[in-house]
Amino acid sequence: MRERTSQWTATNSGQGQGQGRWASSVPILHTLRRRGGIKRSEVARELGLSTSTATEVSLRMRRAQLISEGQSEPQGRGRPSPIILPHPAGPLVGIVELTITGWRALVADVTAQLRPVFSAPLPARSDEFLSDAHDLVGRLRAEHGQRLVALVISVPATVRAGRYAEPFSLGWDHIDFGPVLDSVADLRVIVENNATLAGIIEAERLHSELPGARSVLYLEIGENMGGSLIVDGRTMLGATGSSGEFGHMPLGDDTTSCKCGSRGCWGTSVSGYGLAARLGDPEPDNPTAYFADLLARTQSIRQREHRAAVTIGGVEEDLEELRSVRNRQEAKVVRDAAWRLGRGVAALVNALAPDALVFGGLAAPLHGAHEDAFSLSFETHLMTARQFELPAVGYARCGRDAAALGAALLALDLALDEAGLAAWEAAHS
Missing domain, CATH: 1.10.10.10 (Winged helix-like DNA-binding domain superfamily/Winged helix DNA-binding domain)
Structure with a gap:
């Protein structure tokens, strides 16, 4: 691998x-x-x-x-x-990050400190984006010259061979980043999945607390379920460089199709797309925001319901209002998402035996809000041999900058090895 x-x-x-x-x-x-x-x-x-x-x-x-x-x-x-x-004139890494809501560019110094330099909504078509990205990379190179030692393109997509992406979550077809890569052929260039990059930095943060955790499984829910397996500080990429597509394991409902072209994907059970379908809502433009709103709303209702249950006056009226058909439906699908999260995590733990789990994106608040449903499902589907050494569980810490921070860390490690430092010295001493 x-x-x-x-x-x-x-x-x-x-x-x-x-x-x-x-x-x-x-x-x-x-x-x-x-x-x-x-x-x-x-x-x-x-x-x-x-x-x-x-x-x-x-x-x-x-x-x-x-x-x-x-x-x-x-x-x-x-x-x-x-x-x-x-050093104020030291090496820099350029980062271009795409999300379902837009794209941005940043630069990072040798300490992996980020500095935003550009942000904009995503163009409607992938060819427009590639043209804009080509121009942006050219501007970064013109501004920073030989200080720029690497470029990372972070994308919410399956990435193959460090060049091709299938960004179906953006509504785009197959993308070939070749024209952008060729324009900076003298740099170390990486095209990688957002969740894979986020896993790198989150595993590093966890390692400072659990130095004995050699194998870390990072999982995040955004527009779908993604993640990465990091073993001894190395991200397992698979034969084509595109592993970590955990959300497309067939652990969901076979009657539900996924934008990846398959059916029954785990991610359709624990993401905004799948929950909207189960509630009979239109497909959301932003499934992450839809799920976040749904999760916050059901949590608020649970808290109000608890308060009403311990109030002496007006209990029945309050409870009746809170227990409307829609509220019950929303509560059920969110709790079911936590159950299905536990089931899928158990499958991965059975197969991969990680030392630690890190939940990022909406996986963290979903787990926290319905830990009972998650735990029951996780324990039900966990093989007996794994129950003797359960992985430690933690939540992601880096927020929206996780993918960019992971990109900086990875690119600097690769570009500033001994050969890279020797080349830098020859050009800058």
Whole structure:
């Protein structure tokens, strides 16, 4: 199975520590973008570098315009250790992110800090978008020149071979990103699914709390169900680079067709499209917003119903109003979505045995609001052997920037390896 690295280790750096001019710089940059501005002494301690080695490597990186250093607050005796910061003329990654509501462009420095530079509604047709994206990438390259070391295109679609996408959730047919990629052929270019990228950063955040979690399953509900499996800091991509389409496992209702071309997809049972169909509503333009509103409304009614049940006066009238046919229908489909979420997660845990689960997008509030229904379904469908070591469960932390942050992390790890740093030094020292 193909994999994409998101976490630096000595085994994938190409050379061990101390070998090669940039061998020690790679893990320093890796630590910097996961921790932000930190002291040089802290980096040295984490990586097992001597003070003299850390000073020498830091000097080389400053001369190459990779980092700068700022003064930290004095603490106790002795000279305070400087804080490592991104160089103002250092490497940048360009990110183009599409969602069902629009698209935007950002740049990220070596610490993976994001800076938005453009946003707009999506054009009506994919060819219009490709033309606009080509122009935008050209503007990014003209503005930042050789500082731009990589480009990531993040899209809510099945991605194949790092070039082709099937963005049916956008109402578009097959897209070939080749014309955009060819315009920046000298850069490291990545086209990837939004949920896959979000999983990278969420797994990194979880790893700081659960360092023993080697295998993390990330699941998010947006316009559909998506996610990724991250093992030892590497995203499992499959033979075609398009794994993680968990929402298209046939765990739903076979009478329901999916926009992917199949039937009975899990995602149709736990997304806004499927819930609207079950309620007899028109297909929503924005299934994520539809489901979010439905979830919030049913939660509000549950809370009001509970308050009415403990009120002495006017109980029957309040309860009768709250228990209207529509309200009961909405409550049922949302609770059923939580049940079907538990069933699908159990299937994945049975098959993949992850150490931890991270719920993102609407999967987090759905799980939180109906944890009883989720847990009952999860336990019912979980094989006995898996019940002895249940995975830890956490919620995503990065919000709407998750895919962009994951894109920055991935691109910087890939572009600023030893070969990339050597090329950067040759061009910028």
